[in-house]
Amino acid sequence: MSNQGQSLKHLNTFALPVYATRVIGINSVSTLITAWHEARMADQSVLLLGEGSNVLFVEDFSGTLLLNRIKGISCTEDSGAWYLHVGAGENWHQLVCYTLQHCIRGLENLALIPGCVGAAPIQNIGAYGVELQNVCQYVDLLDLNNGVSQRLMVEDCQFGYRDSIFKHCYKEGFAIIAVGIKLTKAWIPTLSHGDLTQLDPLTVTAEEIFNQVCATRRRKLPDPAVTGNAGSFFKNPIVSRKKAMEILKKYPRVPYYIQPDHCIKLAAGWLIDSCALKGHRIGGAAVHQQQALVLININNAVSQDILDLARYVRRQVVAKFAIYLEPEVRFIAANGEINSVECVG
Incomplete structure (x- = not known):
């Protein structure tokens, strides 16, 4: 239609x-x-x-x-894992619910992330200590020019923090049509982030993690069906250890996460909040009162309102911390995706 x-x-x-x-x-x-x-x-x-x-x-x-809207979920298993083949048009949160309904554990930390399964590999979605790359087995990619599909195994997807090969080499003329997910039966709960740290790793269930994640997200994040938003607008910045130590010396309460390469990921929401920007408004757009990382359409905003607000937020963080926040949201212009950093620079 x-x-x-x-x-x-x-x-x-x-x-x-x-x-x-x-x-x-x-x-x-x-x-x-x-x-x-x-x-x-x-x-x-x-x-x-x-x-x-x-x-x-x-x-x-x-x-x-x-x-x-290419749908379909199929599941097979062996003694060590479950294997899901999921159509790109399936809703991500409904996939998480499907796995728990079938007693399959491993996706519970990723509950309530909005969007379709096909978008998950592009951004390498993640939350509460788990990223798609931890559970992805493969991505099926269609070359729209010749109708030929190919399967990229997880090691070929070049996953990084909110990044993948699909953002760079397969932007034009390609479509993700399915994602393969492998969930090990030797389940180990991930409780390293946020309210999950309060749960007991010896007794916790996947359902309890799911419920906690859902409760936290609903408490902190606005429902897009009620208040227009795109979730986290900016990525959490990853800085050198030296830079992080400089900031921590002056602001010891800033949340931080040590990365495998020993760089430090800082909480962008905290940086924005420390600039006293919660509730700051430009036109019909505002910084969310409960979560500074989220920009919202508070009153019939137009695109320019969101752009102006994002630019203002970014400049305030630069002025205070000398850190340049990079948008996580993808920017779409008249003819397709454009460079978001250039737009808010």
Whole structure:
């Protein structure tokens, strides 16, 4: 089904009043290939979108928007693990619920992360000490130009902090159509972050972790169905140990996490909050009162309001800490994705 000049207000979680020339719902690989070629033959830009939960449309999209709704979950197992093959159009949180309903543990820390499964590898989604790369086995990628699919094993995905090969080498003319997830039966709970540290590792269940994560997220983060937002707007900055020690000496309460390479990840929300920016408003956009890392559409915001607020927040953090925050949200312009850092620089 397609529509001409369709509003995207209900297709981006910021609920911004933007439009696309055409929107097509995609429920199969063959439909995806056909729609792609039709748009290209018409010399239109094409954007593949899941649930619009991690994007900021900076203006109307002058092309065809393809909504990935390729569904399906299949599960096999052996003595050591469960193996899930999941369609890219499945809702991520519903996948987490599915695993727990089938007594499969390992995804509970990633509960309530918005968006579709197909978007998860692009950002290497993560929360509460677990990232997709910890559970991903493979990603099925479709070359839309020739209709050939290939399977990238986890070691080929070049996963990093909110980063992957899909952000760099497979941005144009490729689509993620499925993700393979491996969850070991020798389950070890991850309780290293936030309220989870209060749980007993000897008795805790996956369901308890799931419930705690959901409760914490609902308490701290605004519901996009009520207040437009895209979750965490900025990445947590990773700095050198020397830089981190300088900041910790002056601000000993800043949350930090030592990385495998001995660099230090700092909490961007804390940095923003320490600049007294909670509630700061520009136009219809504001910094969320409970979580400074989230920018919200508080009163009929337009794209420029979000951009101006993001730029202001970034500059305040630079002025106080000499740290340049990088947007986690992907920026979409008239013809496709653009460099977010340049937009808020």
